[in-house]
Amino acid sequence: MVSLKGKHIYLRALEPEDLEFIHTIENDENFWEISSTQTPYSRYAIKQYLENAHKDIYEVKQLRLVISNYKDEPLGMIDIFDFDFKNNRAGIGILIQETKDRNQGFATEALNLLTDYCFNHLHLHQLYCNISEENTASINLFNKQGFKKSGLKQDWNLVDGTYKNEYLFQLINTNVL
DSSP, X not given: OOOOBOSSEEEEEOOGXXXXXXXXXXXXXXXXXXXXXXXXXXXXXXXXXXXXXXXOHHHHSOEEEEEEETTSOEXXXXXXXXXXXXXXEEEEEEEEOSGGGTTSSHHHHHHHHHHHHHHHTSOOSEEEEEEETTOHHHHHHHHHTTOEEEEEEEXXXXXXXXXXXXXXXXXXXXXXX
């Protein structure tokens, strides 16, 4: 049985009440580099997104979940994107909002839960993520979960006038055809 509940956190669907939480994250320029965001999002745009968040992953090719503690406080978000059901693969992105909540094991637990969901429920063959060469915390997180560095995209992202390299990490599930 697949569960999105862990020891310290659980992953849940987006709710209309998440409007301010998502608005804060999407408009925090500190996160724009990792999300490839160029402009702020309006509350209206996020509200429209939330109204359509119930759509099936097979239709919209993505799934965004809130990482929540058992006090029902949102800690961050974890996404499945570029869902390719023909080739049984998808990308994963993760973000813990507050610095005080990082390095507490929440991202590790969330990534483990989502990986299990992807492999055991969606029957994916592989997951991948793209991580800036300078993002050692994410590199360590994905390495710890068994993702392998499979490539380096040189001068991939232009950030504040400087091109930065980005790694491609993959986790291949050998138990699924």
